[in-house]
Amino acid sequence: MASRAYKLLGGLITAFTRLPFSVAVQLGSFAGCIAFYLLKRRRAAAYADLKAAFGSRFDEKERARIVRRHFEHLGRVGVEMLYFPQLKLEDLKKRLTQHHWERYERLVKEKKAAVLLTAHFGNWEVLQIIGTLDGQPIHVLQRPQKQALFDRLLSDLRESRGSFTISRGMGVRDLIRALREKQFVGLLGDQDAGKYEGRIERLFGRKTTVPSGPFELAARTGAVLLPAFIVSGPEGKHDVFIEEPAEGDAMRRYLDLLESYVSRYPEQWLWGSKRWKYSWTKRLVILSDGKPGHVKQSEAVAARFQKVESQYGRPGMEYPTQTLEVEYRSVWHRRLFAVFSIFLIPFAQGRLAWLKFFFKPETAAALREISADFFISSGSSLTPLNLCLARECRAKSIVLMKPSFPFNFYRYDLALVPAHDRGPMPPEAFRTLLVPSLSGREKLAEAAKPFVAAMQTASRIRLAVFLGGTTRHYRMTLASVEKIISTLEKVSERMGNYLVTTSRRTPEGIVRFLKERKSSLKGCQQLVVASEDPRSEVVPGMMHLADILIVTEDSISMISEAVASGKKVVVLGLATETLPAKHRRFIELLLEKSALVMAGPENLEAVLENLESAAQPALAREQDEALVKKLEAIL
Secondary structure (H helix, E strand, O other), X not given: OHHHHHHXXXXXXXXXXXXXXXXXXXXXXXXXXXXXXXXXXXXXXXXXXXXXXHXXXXXXXXXXXXXXXXXXXXXXXXXXXXXXXXXXXHHHXXXXXXXXXXXXXXXXXXXXXXXXEEOOEOOHHHHOOHHHHOOOOEEEEEOOOOOHHHHHHHHXXXXXXXXXXXXXXXXXXXXXXXXXXXXXXXXXXXXXXXXOOOXXXXXXXXXXXXXXXXXXXXXXXXXXXXXXXXXXXXXXXXXEEEOOOOOOOHHHHHHHHHHHHHHHOHHHEXXXXXXXXXXXXXXXXXXXXXXXXXXXXXXXHHHHHOOOOEXXXXXXXXXXXXXXXXXXXXXXXXXHHHHHHHHHHHHOOXXXXXXXXXXXXHHHHHHHHOOOOEEEEEOHHHHHHHHHHHHXXXXXXEEEOOOOXXXXXXXXXXXXXXXXXOOOOOOOOEEEOOOOOOOOHHHHHHHHHHHHHOOOOHHHEEEEEEOOOOEOOEOEOHHHHHHXXXXXXXXXXXXXXXXXXXXXXXXXXXXXXXXXXXXXXXXXXXEEOOOOOOOOOHHHHHHHHOOEEEEEOOOHHHHHHHHHOOOEEEEEOOEOOOOOHHXXXXXXXXHHOOOOEEEOOOOHHHHHHHHHOOOOOOHHHHHHHHHHHHHHHHO
């Protein structure tokens, strides 16, 4: 059955090659154009890789044009190969323009073994038959194809012009034998080497695996490593470039040459072949809505990537991170984009020019040029944009907080949703008790350095107080704050000094009271009024210095950040009104995990005395480890 199928296929090829060569090549180009429209996934991968490699060098239209020409080029490559059996030597010479051919001829005359190293570039299939020009057949390593019929066809076509095809595996011995017999071997070195093999090198700025076989083969046998590239031209003509033999760091030399040729003729390289499937460079882009809290949460997730130091057991991971501030033209433009994006997201790739209608010009221009492996955003206003950019770059999407309708039904690579949120969730949402924070001990210590340097007796500090302020559901009274300060003065004689900071929402009357009393407070080593002292190191500095953090109950993010620091946390109940249900659920969940304790002005002293001997909570560490494992899984 297989034999009949092969004969039938051979007959079809014979019938096709009766066409004039120029007509057949045009048909191959047309077939490639059809494939461009039919093979959507391969087309999308090629577009994304092209953008990742060249960034803003090409705009959307130019990228699409290059990818289409790339598919047309592959169609011509296939047709030219079908004509190998009837190709005459004089016809081949007419179609080839040789550059530095003397480098090749010298090796032939000197009877030296050589590894002819090329890439899936131009018509690399033509390059492997150039040995017929000097009577020096080339041994070619052939990767087994999934379809045995296709594998046999390729082998027959390649051998029809004098090449010798060798299969992988045990066939490598034949390559070594050929080199020791001063023959030429043709190898491709531009595809990835998989998870565990090859050497990790940079290609177009990203660390990836590169096959080390050609280089090891040359070193083992003493063969010359000769880079060669072929550039396809019109009407089936080609330019063959023989480069200087690669010495020293031969792999780096080869990759530099490859980048140079691909940069000059981008449509002729094999894009869309999952070249960076195994990459040790993961580029992160944080989308910022201008809200410091949201940006800090996104930065915290980006920082967790740094804890994944290896991949497939191989070290060297790197995470270049860029933050892009996103500005809509207006609130109404933001709302309109949320609706428009529902229709744009499935077809976003190559259509980001539409963003100019919704975003400020600087933002729209930056969004069209940016490329990443992960897009990270916090807040519902950026979720639609995150999805559009992920589709554009074939990147992964990470969102923090529960997306608003209808985006809460979309699938994300990672959706970190607070456990206290209710309602429909994204599929497989990662529920978190704490808001992602940079409050790990090592981060706090680094951020605290400027703050600690300004302290006179930092070693005496044991307590840090973070006062919030008025919200729609929260009122803080002066009387309750006075009572808290009185208790802190009392316990500081035994437990140590304390620090106090306010927020921008703290009522003016409370701020005035604290400023007036500061000079008479013996235990208060420092008072920081947020509206007067905006230093970013204040909060992490206080968290770093204190053993116990005292936080008012009005701010979910501040409570979460305090718990994430790994310190003991007391939440002050000072409200004169009932907190929202979501807020209460958040605190209750943390109480269940023993991550904090509640106190009021009346029992604060007793709570602090009991807490002093309590064990450090483990919730922050456990959640951090779970998040890192999740990131490892999606890398």
